[in-house]
Every structure is written in structure tokens, then in C-alpha cells.
Amino acid sequence: MKKHILVVPGDGIGQEVTTVGKQVLEKIAAKFGHEFTYDEALIGHVAIEATGDPLPEETLVKMRASDAILFGAVGHIKYDNDPHAKVRPEQGLLKMRKELGLYANLRPIKLFDELLEASSIKPEILKGADILFFRELTGDVYFGKRERIEDGNTAYDTMIYSKYEVERIARKAFEAAMTRGKKLMSVDKANVLESSRLWRETVQAIAPEYPEVEVTHQFVDSAAMMLIKDPKQFDVVVTGNLFGDILTDEASQIAGSMGMLASASVGDSTGVYEPIHGSAHDIAGKGLANPMASVLSAALLLDISFGLKEEANAVIAAVDAVLKAGFRTGDIATKDTPKDMILGTDAIGAEILS
Amino acid sequence: MKKHILVVPGDGIGQEVTTVGKQVLEKIAAKFGHEFTYDEALIGHVAIEATGDPLPEETLVKMRASDAILFGAVGHIKYDNDPHAKVRPEQGLLKMRKELGLYANLRPIKLFDELLEASSIKPEILKGADILFFRELTGDVYFGKRERIEDGNTAYDTMIYSKYEVERIARKAFEAAMTRGKKLMSVDKANVLESSRLWRETVQAIAPEYPEVEVTHQFVDSAAMMLIKDPKQFDVVVTGNLFGDILTDEASQIAGSMGMLASASVGDSTGVYEPIHGSAHDIAGKGLANPMASVLSAALLLDISFGLKEEANAVIAAVDAVLKAGFRTGDIATKDTPKDMILGTDAIGAEILS
Ligand SMILES: CC(C)[C@H](C(=O)O)[C@@H](O)C(=O)O
Ligand SMILES: CC(C)[C@H](C(=O)O)[C@@H](O)C(=O)O
Numbered sequence: 001m002k003k004h005i006l007v008v009p010g011d012g013i014g015q016e017v018t019t020v021g022k023q024v025l026e027k028i029a030a031k032f033g034h035e036f037t038y039d040e041a042l043i044g045h046v047a048i049e050a051t052g053d054p055l056p057e058e059t060l061v062k063m064r065a066s067d068a069i070l071f072g073a074v075g076h077i078k079y080d081n082d083p084h085a086k087v088r089p090e091q092g093l094l095k096m097r098k099e100l101g102l103y104a105n106l107r108p109i110k111l112f113d114e115l116l117e118a119s120s121i122k123p124e125i126l127k128g129a130d131i132l133f134f135r136e137l138t139g140d141v142y143f144g145k146r147e148r149i150e151d152g153n154t155a156y157d158t159m160i161y162s163k164y165e166v167e168r169i170a171r172k173a174f175e176a177a178m179t180r181g182k183k184l185m186s187v188d189k190a191n192v193l194e195s196s197r198l199w200r201e202t203v204q205a206i207a208p209e210y211p212e213v214e215v216t217h218q219f220v221d222s223a224a225m226m227l228i229k230d231p232k233q234f235d236v237v238v239t240g241n242l243f244g245d246i247l248t249d250e251a252s253q254i255a256g257s258m259g260m261l262a263s264a265s266v267g268d269s270t271g272v273y274e275p276i277h278g279s280a281h282d283i284a285g286k287g288l289a290n291p292m293a294s295v296l297s298a299a300l301l302l303d304i305s306f307g308l309k310e311e312a313n314a315v316i317a318a319v320d321a322v323l324k325a326g327f328r329t330g331d332i333a334t335k336d337t338p339k340d341m342i343l344g345t346d347a348i349g350a351e352i353l354s
Numbered sequence: 355m356k357k358h359i360l361v362v363p364g365d366g367i368g369q370e371v372t373t374v375g376k377q378v379l380e381k382i383a384a385k386f387g388h389e390f391t392y393d394e395a396l397i398g399h400v401a402i403e404a405t406g407d408p409l410p411e412e413t414l415v416k417m418r419a420s421d422a423i424l425f426g427a428v429g430h431i432k433y434d435n436d437p438h439a440k441v442r443p444e445q446g447l448l449k450m451r452k453e454l455g456l457y458a459n460l461r462p463i464k465l466f467d468e469l470l471e472a473s474s475i476k477p478e479i480l481k482g483a484d485i486l487f488f489r490e491l492t493g494d495v496y497f498g499k500r501e502r503i504e505d506g507n508t509a510y511d512t513m514i515y516s517k518y519e520v521e522r523i524a525r526k527a528f529e530a531a532m533t534r535g536k537k538l539m540s541v542d543k544a545n546v547l548e549s550s551r552l553w554r555e556t557v558q559a560i561a562p563e564y565p566e567v568e569v570t571h572q573f574v575d576s577a578a579m580m581l582i583k584d585p586k587q588f589d590v591v592v593t594g595n596l597f598g599d600i601l602t603d604e605a606s607q608i609a610g611s612m613g614m615l616a617s618a619s620v621g622d623s624t625g626v627y628e629p630i631h632g633s634a635h636d637i638a639g640k641g642l643a644n645p646m647a648s649v650l651s652a653a654l655l656l657d658i659s660f661g662l663k664e665e666a667n668a669v670i671a672a673v674d675a676v677l678k679a680g681f682r683t684g685d686i687a688t689k690d691t692p693k694d695m696i697l698g699t700d701a702i703g704a705e706i707l708s
Binding site (some may be wrong): 083090 | 433474498511517549550574584602607612
């Protein structure tokens with residue numbers, strides 16, 4: 001198979017982890033006889049530094065021309081504490097999602113058995129948990145009108161959804177539920193929000209098309225509680241952009257660490273594959289970052305964008321083997337992990353490759 | 355001390371738990387020689403059934419005339435799955451908060467040592483965790499303009515904050531931090547939302563008034579993750595209405611169960627004291643509900659509205675003694691709890707009283 005992959009490392013540890021992710025793709029191509037070509041492009045803080053624009057036109061052109069995108073992370077502490085910054089790394093990320101029509105963000109939460117002890121949650125609560133989140137990614141308060149009014153003393157954002165936006169993500173979630181445990185939970189705040197009521201009635205209207213899927217509706221506060229109390233009761237979850245942002249980060253603790261979680265953003269065109277962790281500037285450049293989320297993102301890329309299931313499974317098996325052999329990065333080490341088994345980004349990357 | 359207390363049980367288990375909460379107040383009055391008088395009023399679904407209005411004028415008049423309000427819960431499953439319902443129980447709750455100017459919702463999260471095993475989180479992660487949330491309660495997307503447009507196919511809500519709203523809740527949080535661990539975390543989504551950027555810059559502007567308090571700012575997704583990963587790092591948290599709703603429900607798992615958590619809503623006039631759990635219709639009327647959140651709400655009422663610290667501590671000590679004696683309700687029982695130590699609402703209420 002011939003494919004063109006764009007690597008977009010972005011900021012902070014994005015660079016280090018996508019390097020390993022790309023090496024894994026190269027190895028898979030060699031092993032399975034595919035021809036993958038690569039290009040690279042800028043986004044986020046590094047793009048602002050280089051061009052003044054968090055998503056330069058050149059990057060967007062390269063994105064549209066590629067078959068899949070391996071993405072790192074965006075963000076820089078410098079902007080976080082400056083509420084007045086006009087240009088921000090995150091604008092690049094949001095614009096990319098919108099421009100490429102990436103309305104469905106898939107976040108599988110599955111714990112590798114070897115990491116059962118790495119979580120702050122009890123192993124018996126976690127064992128067997130396997131959740132697939134569908135987070136809507138191009139609507140909600142992320143893209144509604146926002147403004148300062150009254151001499152800058154009042155600010156608003158608009159949480160907005162249209163029926164077709166809810167329908168298309170809900171359908172994807174129902175389809176996925178059909179191939180899994182046939183349970184779908186839709187999360188909203190319909191007891192307060194009008195946009196949530198639209199969300200709920202739209203999901204309710206689609207449900208009869210999938211009579212085999214058992215649908216439940218939960219308020220976001222209650223879902224946030226249930227995720228920790230009893231993660232095993234979840235199968236597929238579908239929710240809006242903001243609630244999905246919060247719940248999937250929370251749910252990362254079910255998988256032991258954010259460093260293990262990959263995501264796929266798909267929709268109208270080229271898919272984007274990225275860790276759910278951020279740019280983590282505190283450990284950037286130190287070679288400490290866990291590259292497994294990027295490696296598992298590469299697996300999702302092979303599976304979803306290229307339909308290469310066997311290759312994807314080979315990648316997951318490699319990560320599993322490295323964990324079984326006892327190797328860990330700092331974020332997933334426990335007090336029982338021997339010091340010499342705690343590796344840096346490149347070293348654990350090398351283990352995964354071999 | 356002479357005080358007039360309004361009991362507002364509301365819906366579902368609200369009735370059962372406030373009955374115990376009120377008994378505790380009566381007992382305290384008798385023991386410490388106070389003269390508490392009581393009245394009762396309707397809100398929520400029961401008020402809709404009786405009057406058509408989720409917050410009847412009569413209730414509001416009684417609320418304004420009282421020195422403190424012991425509140426139950428509102429909500430009914432009947433409205434939850436009907437996105438078209440025009441009148442909803444929650445409207446009563448929201449209107450009460452707005453009318454009484456209850457802009458500060460305090461939610462202390464503290465684990466009773468005896469319940470260390472009841473949580474899904476590991477005991478060693480929890481031990482010593484002690485968090486005080488300040489959730490803003492009369493602004494945000496809860497009270498901004500909301501509407502259906504485009505023939506009902508699009509819906510929006512407005513997430514809106516003004517500087518003075520952020521200032522007053524932030525000041526309360528800073529003051530509380532001064533009496534505790536002197537650490538304040540402000541939670542927002544300033545990398546995306548304009549209302550969050552206003553929130554952050556307002557908190558930043560107040561910070562110099564409290565030089566002893568160490569202030570940090572976290573994005574809500576990251577805070578949701580940290581709460582589970584390492585709850586001990588939190589002291590005081592201040593956040594908006596929606597993020598506070600989600601994070602405090604999530605944080606209930608740190609305390610073992612929602613059934614243990616009380617909250618105080620204070621502001622311009624009469625304070626309202628209520629469990630953070632909802633109406634829980636699945637167990638309502640069965641005598642199974644854990645009344646401790648209502649009892650601990652009564653303790654907060656004594657402490658905050660009446661300044662009766664000793665009395666409040668007596669209530670907390672009674673709850674502690676019952677837990678130490680091994681009594682549990684279903685929600686906080688573990689697999690090691692002997693069956694005959696698992697009590698219903700009234701029975702555990704009687705233990706607390708004695
Ligand atoms: C960086 C930020 C804008 C982004 C989001 O909120 O979507 C991130 O948290 C994510 O989840 O991808
Ligand atoms: C019932 C609901 C409207 C309410 C809220 O969201 O504020 C509840 O969840 C709470 O936290 O008191």
C-alpha cells in the first residue's frame with residue numbers, strides 16, 4: 001500500500017513523541033511491505049514563532065494533500081497565563097479541526113493489564129473496563145460566537161449545536177456500539193441547557209434506527225462521578241465537545257496515565273491521530289515523555305485511515321510486549337518498578353521497535 | 355439563640371434525608387439550649403404537582419423570612435427524558451439561587467477515616483485529602499440567554515461572566531484559603547473561552563491582595579484528571595458554575611460516596627444547606643437513602659449561618675461516632691461490612707441522634 005503521511009509534532013513533548021510514532025510507522029511499512037512517504041509541518045507555538053500564524057496556510061495545504069496526519073500536541077505556558085494574548089497555539093488546533101471537518105474524536109480508554117497497578121483507582125474497579133468515547137469536535141462552545149462587552153468587563157461564549165451536527169456524531173457512536181457491547185451512553189446537561197435538550201432529543205430520535213443498542217442518557221455531572229465509581233458499566237459514550245474534553249481527560253486515569261491514550265479525529269477528509277496528552281512543557285526536551293500514546297495513535301491511523309488491522313494489532317502487541325517485559329516510563333511506574341526498568345522516550349521507543 | 359429554619363425537602367429522597375437533618379437540628383437545640391422554630395415549603399416536582407410552579411411565591415416568601423434553609427433535592431425522571439417539557443423542577447432550584455443571591459456554593463470534600471475503603475480510589479491516594487470547592491452559583495451558562503433558532507433545529511446557551519461576579523466568589527475563596535492551607539486553584543478553560551479569560555484575569559488581579567496565598571490556574575480538563583490522580587495536592591478550588599457542577603460531583607468519589615457530601619450556598623441573604631446528591635428516584639421512598647449528607651448540611655448551617663461552631667462539631671462527631679461504631683448505609687458499605695451493620699435512613703438517623 002502506498003500512502004503519504006504528514007507528521008505535525010507541534011509543541012513541547014509533541015516533537016519527542018511523534019518521532020517515536022513515526023519510527024513505528026516506518027518499521028511497519030518495512031515489515032509489511034508498504035510504501036509510506038512522509039512530510040512534516042508546523043502548528044501551534046512553534047508555528048507562531050516561525051510565521052506568526054498558529055496554523056500557517058502551508059501546513060493546511062500539506063494536511064489536505066496527505067492520507068493521514070500523525071499529530072503531537074499544541075500549547076505553551078507563555079499564553080496560558082496571559083488572558084490578553086491575541087494569537088494562541090490552540091487556535092491552530094481548533095482551526096485545523098474545523099477546516100478538515102474533523103467532527104468525530106474517538107478516544108478509546110482501555111487498560112493494559114500490566115498497568116492495573118499504575119492507576120490511582122483500585123485494580124478491581126478497573127479490571128475489564130473498556131470505553132470508547134465519541135467526542136464531538138467541531139461545534140459547541142469551542143466554535144460559537146465569543147466576545148467582550150461592557151468595556152471588557154463582561155465576556156461570553158456561545159454553546160451552540162445544530163441537529164445535523166448531533167446526528168452525524170451520534171450515528172458514528174451507534175455504529176461503533178453495534179460492533180462492541182451494544183450499549184451507548186449519551187452525556188449532556190439537558191436539565192439546564194437548551195443545546196443539551198436539542199442533543200438529547202436528536203439522539204432519542206436516532207435510537208429507533210438501532211433497536212439492538214441500549215441507549216441511556218446521563219447528565220454530565222453524574223457521568224463524571226460514575227466514571228470513577230464504576231468504569232466497567234460504560235461501553236460507548238457520545239458527548240459534546242466541552243463535556244468530552246473534560247470526561248476523556250478524567251477517564252485517562254482509568255488507563256493508568258494520559259501517556260497511554262491515543263485519539264483519532266475523523267470526519268469529512270484526512271484523519272488526524274494524536275495523543276490525548278498535551279504539550280507538557282514541564283518535561284519537554286528532557287527525553288522523559290511516554291511515547292506510547294503517539295505509538296498507539298499510529299496504530300489507530302493504520303487501522304482507521306488505512307484499514308490495516310493486522311499492522312495496527314502488531315503495534316499494539318509491541319506496546320503490550322514492552323509492558324509485559326516490565327519496561328515503564330516515569331508516568332506509569334509504580335513504587336514497585338525497579339529503577340533500571342524506568343526508561344526515557346527514546347529507550348522505550350527502541351524497545352517497542354524491537 | 356432564637357432562629358427560624360425553613361425545611362424544603364423537594365423531590366425523591368429529599369423528603370427522607372431532610373427529616374433526619376431536621377431531627378438533628380432539634381436535638382442540638384435541646385442539648386445546647388437554643389430555640390429553633392421550623393416551617394416547611396415546596397419546591398421542584400412536588401411544587402409543580404401542587405401548584406404548577408417549581409418555585410411558588412409562597413415558598414420564596416417563607417425563604418426570605420427564614421434565618422437558614424435546610425434543603426433536600428429537586429428533579430424527577432419524568433422531565434429528564436422529555437426535552438420538550440416547558441416547566442421543570444430544576445427551574446425552581448435555579449430561580450431560588452438567583453432570587454436569594456446565593457452566588458457562592460461551598461462544597462467541602464473530606465473523607466471520614468472510616469470510609470477510606472468505601473471509595474473506588476486507592477486508600478493511599480485518598481488519605482489526608484481535604485478540599486474545599488467554591489463553585490460560583492448564579493452566573494455562567496446556567497443563567498445566560500438560551501434559545502431555539504432555525505425552526506428549532508439549532509439551540510444555544512450563553513456562557514457569560516462579569517468581572518464583579520468573579521471577584522466576589524474569588525474573594526470568598528481567597529479568604530477561605532487564608533484560614534486553611536493557603537493554596538488556591540482557579541479552574542477555567544482560558545485556552546479556549548473568552549469568559550474563562552475574564553475569569554482568569556480577574557483572579558490574577560485579586561491575587562496580590564492575598565500575597566500569602568499560592569495561586570495556580572488549571573484548565574478544567576486537566577483539573578478533572580488531577581482530582582483523581584492526586585487529590586491531596588488540592589486545598590481550595592474556585593471555579594464557575596458549570597465546571598463546579600462537574601468537578602464537585604466527580605470529587606464526591608474522593609469522599610467515598612455522594613451520600614456523605616454537604617454543601618452550603620451563601621451570598622446576599624439567607625443561606626441554603628443541602629446534600630450534593632440529587633433526588634435519586636431509583637431509591638426514593640424505600641428508606642435506603644444515606645441521610646448523612648443532610649445531617650452534615652445541618653452542621654454547615656449551624657456553623658456558617660448561625661456561627662455555632664461547637665454545635666456543628668458535635669454533629670460531625672456524631673456522624674463520625676456512628677461510622678466508627680461500624681454502621682453504614684448501602685452506598686458506603688464495602689464487601690467486608692457485616693449485613694446487620696447496613697442500616698436504612700431512619701435507623702442510621704436514630705444512631706446519629708443517640
Ligand atoms: C488544547 C485544547 C484546546 C484541547 C481542547 O480543549 O480540545 C485539548 O484539551 C484537547 O482535548 O485536545
Ligand atoms: C439539578 C441541577 C440543576 C443542579 C445543578 O446543575 O446545579 C445539581 O446538579 C447541583 O449540582 O446542584
